[in-house]
Amino acid sequence: MSNRYASAAAHPGPGAPKTARGARTRARVLKAAESTFGAMGYHRAGISDITREAGVAQGTFYNYFAGKEEILRELVRDMGHQVRARLAAEVVGARDRLEAEEKGLRAFLEYLHENPYLYRVLQEAQFVDESIYREYYEAFGRGYLRMLADATRKGEIRSGNNEVRVWALMGMSNFLGLRYALWEGDVPFDDVVATISDLFRHGLAIDGQERKP
Amino acid sequence: MSNRYASAAAHPGPGAPKTARGARTRARVLKAAESTFGAMGYHRAGISDITREAGVAQGTFYNYFAGKEEILRELVRDMGHQVRARLAAEVVGARDRLEAEEKGLRAFLEYLHENPYLYRVLQEAQFVDESIYREYYEAFGRGYLRMLADATRKGEIRSGNNEVRVWALMGMSNFLGLRYALWEGDVPFDDVVATISDLFRHGLAIDGQERKP
DNA sequence: ATCAAACGTGACTGAGGTGTCATATTCAGT
DNA sequence: ACTGAATATGACACCTCAGTCACGTTTGAT
Numbered sequence: 001m002s003n004r005y006a007s008a009a010a011h012p013g014p015g016a017p018k019t020a021r022g023a024r025t026r027a028r029v030l031k032a033a034e035s036t037f038g039a040m041g042y043h044r045a046g047i048s049d050i051t052r053e054a055g056v057a058q059g060t061f062y063n064y065f066a067g068k069e070e071i072l073r074e075l076v077r078d079m080g081h082q083v084r085a086r087l088a089a090e091v092v093g094a095r096d097r098l099e100a101e102e103k104g105l106r107a108f109l110e111y112l113h114e115n116p117y118l119y120r121v122l123q124e125a126q127f128v129d130e131s132i133y134r135e136y137y138e139a140f141g142r143g144y145l146r147m148l149a150d151a152t153r154k155g156e157i158r159s160g161n162n163e164v165r166v167w168a169l170m171g172m173s174n175f176l177g178l179r180y181a182l183w184e185g186d187v188p189f190d191d192v193v194a195t196i197s198d199l200f201r202h203g204l205a206i207d208g209q210e211r212k213p
Numbered sequence: 214m215s216n217r218y219a220s221a222a223a224h225p226g227p228g229a230p231k232t233a234r235g236a237r238t239r240a241r242v243l244k245a246a247e248s249t250f251g252a253m254g255y256h257r258a259g260i261s262d263i264t265r266e267a268g269v270a271q272g273t274f275y276n277y278f279a280g281k282e283e284i285l286r287e288l289v290r291d292m293g294h295q296v297r298a299r300l301a302a303e304v305v306g307a308r309d310r311l312e313a314e315e316k317g318l319r320a321f322l323e324y325l326h327e328n329p330y331l332y333r334v335l336q337e338a339q340f341v342d343e344s345i346y347r348e349y350y351e352a353f354g355r356g357y358l359r360m361l362a363d364a365t366r367k368g369e370i371r372s373g374n375n376e377v378r379v380w381a382l383m384g385m386s387n388f389l390g391l392r393y394a395l396w397e398g399d400v401p402f403d404d405v406v407a408t409i410s411d412l413f414r415h416g417l418a419i420d421g422q423e424r425k426p
Numbered sequence: 427a428t429c430a431a432a433c434g435t436g437a438c439t440g441a442g443g444t445g446t447c448a449t450a451t452t453c454a455g456t
Numbered sequence: 457a458c459t460g461a462a463t464a465t466g467a468c469a470c471c472t473c474a475g476t477c478a479c480g481t482t483t484g485a486t
Binding site for chain 4: 234260261272275281
């Protein structure tokens with residue numbers, strides 16, 4: 001597909017577009033919503049900001065979306081697909097789970113750096129409608145969990161509560177992304193990835209010490 | 214102190230209170246803001262919701278705070294002190310860094326479970342004024358970094374980029390807290406802590422394997 | 427007891443922004 | 457070319473809410 005927003009036409013709004021022109025317009029509005037929400041934030045952004053950015057009249061907005069909240073929902077879904085597809089693509093060819101984690105973390109940092117709006121839109125969505133946000137991370141987590149389970153079966157990683165691990169890993173990526181991909185680029189992604197890779201390979205402890213030696 | 218909001222009187226508003234009554238009122242408004250923001254969210258909450266909750270008139274609000282944003286700032290500062298104090302207290306007596314991490318994570322999960330408003334207020338603050346949010350995590354991170362540096366010096370943990378580690382650890386706690394302390398209690402904190410402890414002691418890899426054996 | 431400063435009140439207003447609607451234009455099938 | 461459906465328009469009605477203000481009440485120092 002030539003336009004990453006085109007698939008959105010599949011989700012019915014107050015009236016799903018029925019002509020090519022309609023689909024184009026809807027896509028333009030959705031794209032404008034991404035940059036407007038991303039730049040101004042969901043609450044500061046008005047519908048008129050979105051439609052101005054899209055180059056359409058205010059009324060047009062309501063031909064395709066029930067309101068501000070619905071377009072946000074649409075956007076989060078769309079962005080979720082994007083990230084997952086990107087990460088999945090970057091991770092193929094990894095020889096084991098640990099290498100996949102490295103590649104995945106680096107890809108995530110790069111993606112966030114290129115698409116800084118993702119973070120803002122997603123995190124703000126959390127307080128507009130929690131279910132959008134949960135849906136995103138639960139979808140993400142399900143895929144992640146499958147991979148960890150595979151790796152456990154193959155003996156690539158220690159056995160343990162993989163669900164808890166998934167949430168820990170997502171949290172790590174999230175904060176590292178915020179700090180090093182969005183806020184300040186004072187540490188190269190390679191260093192970040194190397195540090196986390198070391199954590200995965202050896203833990204924090206000196207040589208796997210136990211509490212009671 | 215008998216009232217956890219009393220210290221807030223130290224921060225000057227449009228007019229810092231000059232009588233005991235004024236200090237009490239200001240504290241009541243700040244407390245009401247916490248529960249109102251926590252329950253309704255920053256944007257949905259109106260000043261009138263806060264003052265109603267506090268049992269004062271709308272005008273009273275502006276005797277102590279310049280506006281909605283300023284009271285949020287105050288609140289985040291106050292809450293930051295609370296958490297750090299609590300975690301510091303829970304962690305004393307740990308025999309090494311790894312034990313401290315365990316105690317700290319458990320304490321954080323418990324704190325979040327008892328004070329669910331912290332999460333919401335803090336995360337929403339991020340999009341109202343990013344500097345409030347950065348200030349919180351940077352303060353938190355500075356303390357954390359000191360402890361990791363100490364632990365490195367004592368030979369309790371592997372050497373590595375402790376700053377990156379700090380952000381990774383904060384991210385983990387944040388997401389684990391959201392998932393297991395706020396959303397669903399389907400996994401006991403003990404299991405969460407044990408899983409993360411295992412990660413710190415041994416990593417994810419089977420027995421510290423290297424990529425090229 | 428007195429008084430000036432501090433505090434408390436709540437109705438009001440003005441800005442900002444969502445969603446509507448009557449009307450105009452474009453599309454696509456015949 | 458013709459025509460009904462789909463789409464686009466933008467002015468406007470309506471509402472929410474932050475912040476103000478003039479006036480009444482309480483405090484605490486002398």
